[in-house]
Amino acid sequence: MSAPAARRVEPVAEVPISVTVNARAVEAVVPARQLLADFLRDDLRLTGTHVGCEQGICGACTINLDGEPVRSCIMLAAQVDGSSITTVEGLASEGLSPLQQAFKDNHGLQCGFCTPGFLMTLATVDPDEYPGTDGIREAISGNLCRCTGYGGILQAVRTAWNRVEDG
Amino acid sequence: MADAFVLGSRPVYTGTHVTRRQDDALLSGRGAYVADLRRDDMAEIAVVRSTVAHGRIAAIRTAEAAAVAGVIAVITAADLTDVSPYPNFASAYTQTPGTFPLAQDKVRYVGSPVAVVLAENRYIAEDAAELVEVDYEELPAVTSLEDALDPDSPRLFEHWPNNRLLDLQPDDSEAAAILAGNRVLRRRYKMGRHTAMPMETRACMAEVRDGRLHLWCTNQHAHIARTTLSYVLPMAERDIRVVIPYVGGGFGLKQHLYPEDVVASWLALRHGRPVRFVEDRAEHMIAAAHARDHMVDIEAAIADDGRILAMRVQVVQDLGSAEIFPGAWCPALTTAAHMTGPYDIGHCAVSVAAVATNKTPGGSYRGFGVPEAVFALERFIDEIAAEVGVDRLDLRRSMLLQSEDLPYKTASGALLDSGSFAESFEKVVELGEAAHRRAAAQHGTDQQSRVGVGYAVLFEGVSPTHHGASAHWAGHESCSIEVLPDGGVRVASGVTDQGQGTTTFVATLAADALGVPIETVEVELADSDSTPYGLGAFGSRQAVIGGGALLLAAGEVRDKVKRIAAHMLEATEDDLVIEAGRVHVAGSPEPAVTMAAIATRAVIRTMDLPPGMAPGLEATARYEPELMEHVPDERGRINASASYANAAHAAVIRVDLGTGEIEILDYILAHDCGRVINPPIVDGQIWGGIAQGVGGALYEDLRFNDLGQPQTAFMDYLMPSALEMPEVVIKHFESPSPNTPLGMKGVGEGGTVGPAAAIGNALAHALAEFNPQIRETPLSPAVVRAMIPDRGAAT
Amino acid sequence: MKPPPFLYCRPRAVDEALAVLAEHGDEARPLAGGQSLVPMLNHRLARPGVLVDIGAITELQRMERRASDWLIGATVTQRRVERHSLEGCELLSLAVPFIGHRQIRARGTVGGSIAHADPAAELPAVALTVDATMVAAGRDGQRAIGASSFFAGPYMNSLADGEILSHVIFPVLPSTTRCSFKEFARRKGDFAVAGVAAAVDITDRVVSKARLTAFAIGSNPVRLPGAEGAIVGRSLDAADLDTAAEAAAAEIEPWDDIHGSPRYRRQIVAALLQRALQEVAP
Ligand SMILES: Cc1cc2nc3c(=O)[nH]c(=O)nc-3n(C[C@H](O)[C@H](O)[C@H](O)COP(=O)(O)OP(=O)(O)OC[C@H]3O[C@@H](n4cnc5c(N)ncnc54)[C@H](O)[C@@H]3O)c2cc1C
């Protein structure tokens, strides 16, 4: 390829990023290896994003990144430069959102450790893509809960998503 | 039960869905778990763990790690000169592992902590931990319970005569005599190794303030943890405070006081900086307690109609390396205590062995020995029915305890004072058979699959003594109640909350027992500085025993409230009722005095109290159930629990003949935990318990190879997701216990203990044409597929 | 489980990325969605000195229907593929939902999955079945690598040092081709214990051409020539399905892990192939 010489990109150990978190603009310099979950929890003190496995499996660390639910434990903070993030702290400007309220009313949480991950998945996806109770199961299948057996969670989502069948 | 345990005049919360007080915080990300705590000058640790299953430590080199920028210290067992090994209070009948927080000269499992790096943060601590070099002289590993029973197997502990930590052989002559004169059936059942796997790993943060050690940790017992730390560190108990903030699930795994709790405390004391440990999931897989891993051998004398006349049972539990505190042999004893099930089986002699192997130490996990007993016994009954040619349901009916049999003392010593064994069984049979008919109609023509239904009936001891596990603590719980001058109430109790709703339960009972609005009740749990000594969470005890202590304390306060109110209203105490924070004569709401007015008089305007009455409006009470026994008799019989809940399970499954996969189509459970305090919380406990039971029955499997290397990474540890969990139908029976406060029994474990048995029996039913041997869990697809002949898929 | 230290950069153009890769040799490694690489970093199973984040390079995000194929850029996310209707590329659409979970697919890329060459991954099996072409970009330009030679063992590909996967070309299959994708995983979203992909051309109610692949059974996905031969010219009746299943079970050399022995994997490949063929049968 005889294209003009490429812009030289220098790999660095400390990466400047600007990112919007819960509608707030954040500028930071992060270590290249810092996990996004640790950036949110340690640097921004948004400890509602929980860490249960650091390998993408449990879903506790799920956040909304540019409109998609993603795992913050297997992303680098450096990768979110220019993005917009919502965490559980940003779900409601005050009080509880209808989804959160439905979790409360239907006993959708016990220890609550998995809960922010479920909420962020559910608040981010389009309910129409997940019809019926089977759809809800599919939507939350990437989030593990060890306490509830999912009964209360399914009931909460049926309530929040106005689904009356078999519940 | 004595009248001491009563709710107030007009209970309004008990038995209803009181929403949980912590939910607002948890739902908006404001609940602080241990890993969410931080201090500006905090340091973090990473643990160097053994990579071999069995070996002598020849050398540990830490210099390179210590030189990494940001590393504060690297320590090994040799540095902990002032630390004592964990105590063993059971030395009269067990061997002593002499567990030390860091490996001293031997390692006995992959994951055993060998050295600890303290650094500015976890990233640096992990960098340095990789640089610690440990030389091992490897020894042959003992990796199965069968090997450990072999007297010639290499010994884990040189000072033990063999690898048996515990070996109890009670007199079985009665059972033996009956076996000798009857048809005998023998079977061996095994339950694999799986564990609690809470979504939050273990964590702790130790901080020294004013010379006292403050430890925030994920342990299930603030006071037991404090006492244990005081033994091990060793340090005056008054100088230690243990606080348990929000905990992301415990399920028994967090009952143990782990080495990292001790080492973090030691480092905080030594270096004067707050020290945090947050276990990562890879560590959790090998260093947090495993569970189950039992073998149950049954020999039974069988009548012509299949009834069990007598049983001789040998329970063997694989303890892993046994280096854990409190010790982990108690599930095997609990298996023994549940071997008769809720059946009229007159003779049952159980011997128990608990053996050490080069695997992660076993510990406690919801169910605690009962799933093992239920799986073995309920599979055995189905096998008897098949062998003798009787109906498996009728065989159960012929042995099940009826209400008129109660109270009944089982051959193992459990006092069943109430229950709905036969009724709950008939209910699930009715629903289970109907569900099976539906499934058969829907899938009957499918050549690729088979459907089946299976049942399990069980009782489970709830509110047990702690003595079985620790040989030290017994079974009481505590509660303090104080009414403040404005009428608000502070309740402090030794119970703890890992998500079960304990806080809500305490508030509910306190509000009803005192007749005040629940919003005016403040609950304080799990801080050893501000709560009275209690034993915390284990064995579904908190409602019964914690509730008992609360009702006793509330009763005292209530009596005094009435005496003061009687004086103020010029009425007699017996005519008074307390409701919504006001006291008035029954039937006439006015005049009334408020709780605030009464409390103000009790603690401020004490000169206005009735003559001779002492100031104050508070009480502290402790409750220890009288019938709970702590030590078995010479035949090994013991009534170790304050109460017994019961349940019946039915599973309708579909088996894919091509892949061996089991799909649960319907799951039905009838449950009896006596008086229900909060229905959705009870249902939540049941659903959650079933999910864990299903996980153990079908999916979860902690495997080791012949070298003792763990084979199951987190990604292979298959906890059910919402797609694997069936909808559950729950039917409630309420048989209040005459021997517990309000007739309550615990609910925490009933869902967990039955699924392996019910699903195993359903599988036997579904695959009856292939005559499968279903005697081990987990029933993974590969295991199930091996039961099906290759042509089976096509026939 | 924290990553070891490394340097990081985020080039905007392929050339920039290639320059960094060239400069740092085998110390450097591309980072796409990170859904495999970051877990490996957290486990410290990977220790690159330099991570070259190719996530901001727009050239790699193209997704185009061309005359007779689909061009899919290496960093097109699996989620984007899932949402797109890929006419003529049905097998890809059938396979993508089996990849992990929604949250994984939101970040995981087509190129990352293929480059990573996980033996249990779906996309390599699809690529092999439909004869996709992997286009590598290097400092000397681009080169095409056929699916049958791209996968070079478990977690190994045949990209040269300093090359990245630029895009993948999936041929559009004729409307007479029927596809089926079956996998058996312990839970939905887990990596497969074994799986089967089928693209079968049916002419006059008999099989005129068959492309069958098994995956998650060994180092890389494999075509099943024995089973393919067994069904060409057949109408796929019950006996044909049995014969094909037996041939497949006999011709694979499955490996052993905690989820299944070789014998078990043979059994499920046989069962899955029967089901796949049932689905495509005329
Ligand atoms: C919980 C979980 C479940 C999963 N389940 C599945 C599953 O069921 N099936 C499945 O297939 N996958 C699964 N994955 C993996 C997922 O699909 C990954 O997205 C995919 O394997 C890698 O894509 P990536 O874009 O994330 O690549 P990365 O993780 O960024 O990179 C993976 C490797 O490929 C290299 N690489 C990436 N892009 C290029 C390129 N363009 N050129 C050269 N080299 C490149 C990287 O250097 C690295 O070595 C799962 C992952 C997780 C965390």
Ligand code: FES
């Ligand atoms: S912590 Fe991110 S998925 Fe488990």
Ligand code: FES
């Ligand atoms: S509520 Fe405890 S893990 Fe879900």
